[in-house]
Amino acid sequence: MSYETRNIINKIKKANLTGRGGASFPTALKWEMVKKARGKNKYVICNVSEGEPGIQKDYYILQNYLDTAILGMETAIEYLKAEKAIIYINKAYFKKFEKKLNEVIRGRKIEIFEKEHDSGYIGGEETSAINSIEGCRVEPRLRPPFPPTCGIFNSPTLVNNLETFYDVGLIVKNKYHNKRLVTINGDCLWTGVYAFDEEMTVEDILRKTENYPKFTFFVQIGGDAAGVVLNSNQLDCKVCGGASVTVYSVLKHEPFRLMKEWVDFFVKNSCGQCTPCREGTLRLQEILISKDKNWTIFSDILTNLPETSFCGLGSAASIAVTSYIKNVLLLLPSGKIKIPEADKKMLKEVFSL
Amino acid sequence: MLKYMSAGGGFASGGKKVKINPKPYRCTIPNKPKQPKRCKIKLNGKVITCMTDQTIMQAAYKHGIQIPGFCGHPDFIPKGNCRICVVEVTGKRCLLTACSTLVENGMEIFTETERVQKARNLNLDFIFAEHIEKCASCIWRFQCKLLSFAEKYKILITTFNDRKGKRKTYKFANAVEIDGTQCIDCRNCIDACSLMQKIDYLELKGKGSNQEVVPTEDKKRHCILCGQCAVHCPVSAAQEQASWQEVEKEINNETKVVVAQFAPSIRVSIGEDFGMPYGQVATEHLVSGLRQLGFDYVFDVSFFADITTIIEAEELIGRIQNKKIMPMITSCCPGWVNYAEFYHPEILPNLTSVRSPQIHGGGIIKTYWAEKMKIDPKNIVVVSIMPCTAKKYEIARKEMKINGMQGVDYVLTTREFSFMMKRRNIILPNLKKSKADNPMGEYSGGGVIFGGSGGVMESALRTANVMICKERNKRPGKICRSRIDFKEVRGLTGIKEAKVDIGGIKLSIAVVSGIGYVGSIISNLQKYDYVEVMACPGGCIGGGGQPIPTTEEIRKKRMEALYKLDKSKKIRKSTDNKQALEILDWLREKGEKLEHSVLHTKYKRVK
Numbered sequence: 001m002s003y004e005t006r007n008i009i010n011k012i013k014k015a016n017l018t019g020r021g022g023a024s025f026p027t028a029l030k031w032e033m034v035k036k037a038r039g040k041n042k043y044v045i046c047n048v049s050e051g052e053p054g055i056q057k058d059y060y061i062l063q064n065y066l067d068t069a070i071l072g073m074e075t076a077i078e079y080l081k082a083e084k085a086i087i088y089i090n091k092a093y094f095k096k097f098e099k100k101l102n103e104v105i106r107g108r109k110i111e112i113f114e115k116e117h118d119s120g121y122i123g124g125e126e127t128s129a130i131n132s133i134e135g136c137r138v139e140p141r142l143r144p145p146f147p148p149t150c151g152i153f154n155s156p157t158l159v160n161n162l163e164t165f166y167d168v169g170l171i172v173k174n175k176y177h178n179k180r181l182v183t184i185n186g187d188c189l190w191t192g193v194y195a196f197d198e199e200m201t202v203e204d205i206l207r208k209t210e211n212y213p214k215f216t217f218f219v220q221i222g223g224d225a226a227g228v229v230l231n232s233n234q235l236d237c238k239v240c241g242g243a244s245v246t247v248y249s250v251l252k253h254e255p256f257r258l259m260k261e262w263v264d265f266f267v268k269n270s271c272g273q274c275t276p277c278r279e280g281t282l283r284l285q286e287i288l289i290s291k292d293k294n295w296t297i298f299s300d301i302l303t304n305l306p307e308t309s310f311c312g313l314g315s316a317a318s319i320a321v322t323s324y325i326k327n328v329l330l331l332l333p334s335g336k337i338k339i340p341e342a343d344k345k346m347l348k349e350v351f352s353l
Numbered sequence: 354m355l356k357y358m359s360a361g362g363g364f365a366s367g368g369k370k371v372k373i374n375p376k377p378y379r380c381t382i383p384n385k386p387k388q389p390k391r392c393k394i395k396l397n398g399k400v401i402t403c404m405t406d407q408t409i410m411q412a413a414y415k416h417g418i419q420i421p422g423f424c425g426h427p428d429f430i431p432k433g434n435c436r437i438c439v440v441e442v443t444g445k446r447c448l449l450t451a452c453s454t455l456v457e458n459g460m461e462i463f464t465e466t467e468r469v470q471k472a473r474n475l476n477l478d479f480i481f482a483e484h485i486e487k488c489a490s491c492i493w494r495f496q497c498k499l500l501s502f503a504e505k506y507k508i509l510i511t512t513f514n515d516r517k518g519k520r521k522t523y524k525f526a527n528a529v530e531i532d533g534t535q536c537i538d539c540r541n542c543i544d545a546c547s548l549m550q551k552i553d554y555l556e557l558k559g560k561g562s563n564q565e566v567v568p569t570e571d572k573k574r575h576c577i578l579c580g581q582c583a584v585h586c587p588v589s590a591a592q593e594q595a596s597w598q599e600v601e602k603e604i605n606n607e608t609k610v611v612v613a614q615f616a617p618s619i620r621v622s623i624g625e626d627f628g629m630p631y632g633q634v635a636t637e638h639l640v641s642g643l644r645q646l647g648f649d650y651v652f653d654v655s656f657f658a659d660i661t662t663i664i665e666a667e668e669l670i671g672r673i674q675n676k677k678i679m680p681m682i683t684s685c686c687p688g689w690v691n692y693a694e695f696y697h698p699e700i701l702p703n704l705t706s707v708r709s710p711q712i713h714g715g716g717i718i719k720t721y722w723a724e725k726m727k728i729d730p731k732n733i734v735v736v737s738i739m740p741c742t743a744k745k746y747e748i749a750r751k752e753m754k755i756n757g758m759q760g761v762d763y764v765l766t767t768r769e770f771s772f773m774m775k776r777r778n779i780i781l782p783n784l785k786k787s788k789a790d791n792p793m794g795e796y797s798g799g800g801v802i803f804g805g806s807g808g809v810m811e812s813a814l815r816t817a818n819v820m821i822c823k824e825r826n827k828r829p830g831k832i833c834r835s836r837i838d839f840k841e842v843r844g845l846t847g848i849k850e851a852k853v854d855i856g857g858i859k860l861s862i863a864v865v866s867g868i869g870y871v872g873s874i875i876s877n878l879q880k881y882d883y884v885e886v887m888a889c890p891g892g893c894i895g896g897g898g899q900p901i902p903t904t905e906e907i908r909k910k911r912m913e914a915l916y917k918l919d920k921s922k923k924i925r926k927s928t929d930n931k932q933a934l935e936i937l938d939w940l941r942e943k944g945e946k947l948e949h950s951v952l953h954t955k956y957k958r959v960k
Contacts, residue, residue, distance in 0.1 A: 120560075136378035137557060142433050142453055144384055154382055272564040273377075275436045278538065279479035282562045283513055297512065300475055307448050308436045308472045315447070 005079045009035075011171050020057075020163035020180060021047060021126075022222065022242040023312070027164055033148035034080055037156035044076045044085035045133070045152065045159040048093060049115050049124035053265070054224030055244045057181035058162045060193035062097045065166055068173070070104055072165030075172055076158055077109055084109040086152075088129045091115060121225065121269035122313050126159040127151075128271070139271035140311035182239050184211055186219075186247035202245055203235035216250040216336055218328045225265050226316035229324040231331055255329060255339050259321050260288045266317040276304050277314030284321070295346040325351050377540065377557060379548055380430065385455070392458035397465065409451035409462055410438055420464055421473070421502055423480065423587045424539035425452040427904040428890075429548060435539055436476045437502075440464050448472055474506055482513035484588055485534040492597065492772035493589035496626065496901065516562070523568055527594055528578040528745040529897070531555070531566055535590035542566055542582035542591045549890065550581050551869040552692075566591075575695040575959065579688035579868065579888045580742030580766075580897015593742045593898060596763045597773050603734045603763070604647040610728055613648040614714045614793075615639060615738040617655045618804030618893035619767055621914040622740065625900045625907070626771035627781040632910035634918055637786035642774050643738070644787055653789040654737070655796035657714040658803040658812070660937065661685060662927035664707045664952050665809070666816035669883060673858060678702045680881040683809050685709035687747035688888030688897075690956065692868055697875055698958035703884075706953040710803060711737045711744060712753055714793070715760025716951035720943075721936050722793070730756075736763045738770045740804070740896030743888070752957075755950050766898025792932040798837075798919035799927045805912040806866035806892035807842035807849060810885040814839050814855055814862075815926045821856030833857070837925050843916065845891050845908055848874065866890055 009028055018024040034042060046069070050058040061069055073085045087101065087110060094101070094114045101112055115123050119138035122128050127141035130152045151157025160168075163181055170176035178198050185191040188211040196205055202221060206212040220227040222241030230237070239245060248258075266281040280301045287298045302318040309315045329337060330348055339347075389406035396413060403412035408431070410420045422438035425431055431453035439448035443461035448469060456462075463469065481499065488494045503510050520533025531542065543566060546555040554576045558567045568576065582591040604611050623642075624635040636653075643651045665683070672681050684690055684704040693700055708716070714737070719730040737744060741764070747753065748761040765773070774781060788794060799812030815837055822833035833856045841851035842862065847870035850863045860882040865871050867890035874884060889895045891908035894915065924930060940948045 131378045134378070136376060139377065141378055141380065142431065145380065145382065150380070150382055154380075267561065270561040272538065272559075272561040274434045275476045275479050275538070278562050278564075279476075279482065279513075282516070283479070283482075286513075300471070304472050304475045307468070308439050308476060309447075310434060310436070 008075055008079055008168075008172065012168060015167075015171050015176050015178065017164070017167055017171065017176075019161060020167065020243070021161035022052070022226075024240070027160065027168070030148060030160070031076065031079060031158060033146075034156045034158040037149045039156040041083040041153070041155045042080045043152050043155055043157045044073060044080065044082045045126075045129060045157060046073055046085060046087045046162055046165055047124065047126065047129055047159055048087055048089040048162045049129060050090060050093070050162075051121040051124040051269075052223035052225055052242050052244075054183060054185055054220070054227070054246050055242050056183045056185075057193050057243065059093060060181060060183075061162055061166050062093060062100075065169075066097075066100060066104055068169035069162055069166040070108070070110070070169070071172055072168035073110060074108065075168055076160070076165070080156075080158060082109070082158070083155075084111055086110070086133060087112045088115060088133060089113070121265070122271045122311075125311055125313060127311075129159065130157065137271075139273045140313075142310075180239075180243050183244040184209060184247075185244065187217065187249040187252060188213060188247045196239075199238060201236050202230070202239060205239065205245055206235070206247070211247065213247055213249070216332070218248050218250065218324075220244075220246040220248065220320060225262065225269075226313075226319055228319050229327055231327045234327060250328070250332065250336055255324075255337060256288060259324065260285065262320045262324075263288060263317075266313070270313065270317075274308075274310035274314060276301075276308045277310065277317060280305050280314075281317055293343060293346075295343070295350045299350045322351075376547065376553070377543065379544070383430065390458075392456060394456050394459070395461040397463055403456050405456060405458070407456055409440055409442075409449070409454050409456055409460075412456050413451065413462075413464060418464055420451045421498075421505075422452050423498065423537060424541060426541055426544070426585055426902070427906070428585065429541070429544045432540060432544070435480065435537070437473055437480070439469060439472050439476075441466050441469050470506070474508055477502055477506060477508050478510070478512040480537045481508065481510040482515055483517055483537045484590070485515050485518060486510075487532075487535065490598075491589055492595055492769050493592070493901075495772065495775045497589070498587055520565065524594065525568070525576040526578055526746045527749055528742045529576070529580050529583055529591065530594050531582065531591045533565055533590070535588055536566055537588050537590070538564060539587060540566075541585040541587065545581040545585040549867065549869055550577075550579060550888070551872070552577060552579075555582060575691070577688045577691040577695070577868065577888060578743040578746050578897075581889060582897075583742060584897050584899055584901060584903050586901075593766045593769065594745065595769055596745070596765055597769045600736050600763050600765060601773070603736075609732055609734045610649050611647070611734045611736065612650045612652065612718055613643045613736050613738060614652040614654050614657070614711065614718070614761075615643070616711065616740055616804065616893060617658060617801045617808075617915070618740045618896065618899070618911065619738055619770070620801075621804065621894060621911045621918070622899050623767055623771060624781065626768075626775075629782055631907050632914040634914050635781065637788060638781050638784050639738075639770075640789050641784040641787035642770075642779055642781050645779050645784065646773055646777065648736070650790045651787075652714060652718065652793040653796055654710045654714055655800035655803065656793045656930070656933065657717065658710040658800035659797050659927035659930040659933040660713050660717070660952075661707055661710045661803075662799055662809075662812045662816050663933065663937065665705055665813045666820055666927075668705050668707060669813060669817050670820055673882070680878060680884050681705055682883075683813075683885040684954075684956075685803070685809055686887045686889075686892075687741065687743035688868065689871075689886040691743060691746070691959075692871070692888060694956055694959040700875065700878065701956040701958070703878070704956055706955065708753070708952060708954045709747065711739065711764075712747065712760055712954070713952065715748070715762075716755045717793070717936055717940075719755060719758060719760055720947065720951060721939055730758060734763070735761045736765060737761050738767065739764050740767050740893045740899045741889075742766060742897040744898075750954075752954050755947075767896075767900055768898060771900065792935075795930070795932065796922075797927050797930045798922035798925035800930070801922070802915050802919045804893045805843070805915045806845065806887045806890075807839075807864045807885065808892060808915070810842045810862060810864050810883065811839045812927060813883075814842075814853060814860075816928050818855040819926055819928045821858060825856050835926070842885070843912075845905065845912065847890075866892060
């Protein structure tokens with residue numbers, strides 16, 4: 001191993017870089033796992049599926065810093081002595097950046113794999129991505145084995161998000177300053193992708209970008225589907241998961257409709273492999289459109305999803321709705337939110353436990 | 354805000370629809386430590402010792418705790434998709450599936466906490482809403498896991514509305530069906546069809562709650578009706594196309610003489626459905642059961658297997674001596690015949706023209722026996738009790754007709770038979786023993802081992818050996834002794850190969866146990882002289898119509914029982930079955946046409 005390749009892992013360690021895909025797994029540790037794993041061929045997958053609505057950081061990198069991200073990928077290929085790297089990219093992005101990507105990968109051990117249209121949100125999960133590339137049904141694999149030891153074609157595989165590779169590129173260039181890309185959107189003026197210090201709180205981010213609303217609002221952090229919902233008194237926290245801050249005006253978003261939108265998304269995007277996610281999300285939807293909403297069962301399903309789901313999508317399916325009910329619906333004064341008294345009473349009873 | 358930001362996501366609609374691949378990924382690398390170590394875990398507060406290659410479910414089972422589950426089957430690597438077997442492990446954020454999680458030293462596991470109960474029961478509720486209860490006519494209802502769980506865990510089962518009412522039932526010929534209204538999406542049938550049998554006929558269509566098990570649209574794939582999907586289905590969504598109702602009607606019809614004949618492998622499996630230990634031989638109980646159900650006569654297919662053996666051995670010797678097409682391949686497994694006709698029509702001339710034992714039975718009952726009993730064969734109804742779903746198709750083949758009649762009228766699977774008895778409150782182990790009727794009730798050891806992989810081969814070799822030695826010993830010189838045991842062809846291994854010597858003729862033989870293994874034999878066919886193929890793993894004892902569960906361990910016990918039975922028999926070789934020889938003589942006297950139509954068949958390419 002050359003001095004430089006040995007050096008890079010120490011540099012990543014020193015930078016405390018964690019995966020930018022949402023799970024925040026320590027990057028150096030993952031790289032070392034793949035390095036140590038036995039296998040004739042090793043692979044690198046750069047995940048640019050960006051299926052989480054409300055996040056556009058990958059788009060931003062593709063547009064502005066593709067070179068740095070490619071440098072990160074090449075570093076990984078060299079460090080792992082990998083066979084090749086595969087850019088796993090969603091269709092819309094590919095269409096947009098096809099020319100640029102093809103130019104930049106020319107002569108390199110990098111290939112592009114265009115994600116199928118209907119593979120959907122779950123297609124972004126790492127083992128689903130591997131399945132998709134292998135030509136299997138797009139759904140997560142049972143773990144263990146984990147991709148670092150047994151990934152694509154049963155070979156050790158490093159799967160990182162595009163932003164992670166971008167950050168590695170910055171580390172190589174000695175330009176990494178512990179920043180991460182945060183997408184801001186929703187009911188505010190200055191939407192877009194910003195680079196902020198990892199430690200910065202949601203409140204600071206909103207104020208710094210002059211997006212802090214004057215109206216009653218709440219936010220969703222870490223994606224518009226799986227992100228946690230916080231009220232305006234809970235903003236003293238870091239941006240976690242897939243980094244985004246979405247501002248919602250309380251007035252503009254009718255509670256049951258909003259909840260249904262979240263649930264609809266997961267019904268549509270569940271792969272159907274496991275019972276709680278396939279059936280649970282469907283039943284949440286059923287309850288939300290029914291006249292007599294059974295909030296007890298609704299709450300049971302929300303608890304069950306993260307407890308027993310097969311993969312992260314199922315676990316994440318309840319985050320938005322649960323946190324919205326707990327942090328917004330039940331805490332806002334009665335005048336501000338329009339839901340029938342009976343429902344509010346039931347919700348209070350069920351969710352205050 | 355979801356709509357607002359939809360531009361970025363891969364979920365954006367529009368554009369060309371790409372077909373989702375039908376096959377789910379299945380890991381082929383076993384997730385087990387190569388050198389398992391002894392370790393200690395705490396299970397519900399009690400310290401137990403187990404091995405690190407055991408899953409939580411296996412370790413718990415060994416210590417008397419049965420964790421419920423649907424999607425797991427010992428024949429397959431865990432899938433972990435039903436989420437019923439969840440347990441609480443100290444230090445873990447979520448609940449873990451006991452079927453797929455290996456034990457670790459120091460692990461503290463709880464299988465019945467309130468948290469576990471709540472999660473498991475809700476998932477059970479979900480599954481109930483996928484499965485439309487058709488209990489009234491379901492042959493599985495006395496052993497239904499769903500119903501037993503509902504009772505055990507006090508599941509309301511009506512928490513949610515059934516959502517699969519409009520799902521289709523896919524029927525495969527007249528033998529097997531998959532009822533979408535009962536499917537709980539566990540995917541065991543797909544594992545059976547793809548991983549085990551390598552037929553790849555069943556696929557998953559659609560995504561999320563729309564996913565559905567469907568037959569493939571690929572015209573190059575064909576269902577061989579082996580029924581392994583049915584024997585691996587936990588909720589009877591994949592099942593045989595039942596005939597028990599028609600059979601009951603025939604029994605109640607005064608003008609008909611209803612004759613039952615039961616397969617060799619049934620006797621070592623039927624007891625399981627009534628709580629008898631695995632591998633218990635229950636021949637005389639089941640004969641009694643058949644009589645209780647109202648069958649007028651009961652014959653043993655093992656007897657007809659002796660006839661099959663003799664004809665098959667004659668054909669083998671004939672092929673060798675007359676230098677005809679070799680190798681000869683057995684054809685009594687109807688799943689295998691379906692496979693050969695569709696996937697490898699070029700080897701059809703290699704298949705023996707000998708009919709299978711049950712078809713021999715039907716033919717002999719409706720000719721020889723009918724004449725002897727002075728019964729119009731049109732008034733005889735022959736019902737076979739078989740370990741098999743493909744046998745339902747075999748009896749309906751046009752080429753199997755004798756004098757324009759179908760030899761066997763109905764086939765019941767082992768499961769249908771035990772259901773019929775349970776429905777009538779017949780408790781098999783309590784029945785007074787009864788023997789099958791003469792003359793087609795006694796059989797040789799060779800006839801009974803037909804029920805296991807290698808059995809047809811061994812029986813035919815025993816008989817061929819006798820025949821050849823008989824010829825040889827007419828000449829002066831070394832006395833030729835026939836051999837009885839051919840242990841090299843026994844067992845559950847996928848491919849068994851051996852070189853045997855029968856009366857000086859050296860034969861290279863191969864036995865395939867499970868159609869998934871047949872590929873390499875077919876591509877090296879010229880290497881062999883005689884090949885036996887059984888479509889189901891272990892042969893008929895692991896058949897698609899056998900009691901559920903059928904696992905490797907259970908197949909082993911059933912097979913052992915067959916060989917024990919063989920060893921206990923006074924006559925071991927089919928040629929020693931005098932009644933069988935008599936019937937063959939009778940047939941030969943009647944002329945070649947009848948003899949041929951009772952004993953032989955032909956095959957055709959299926960498009």
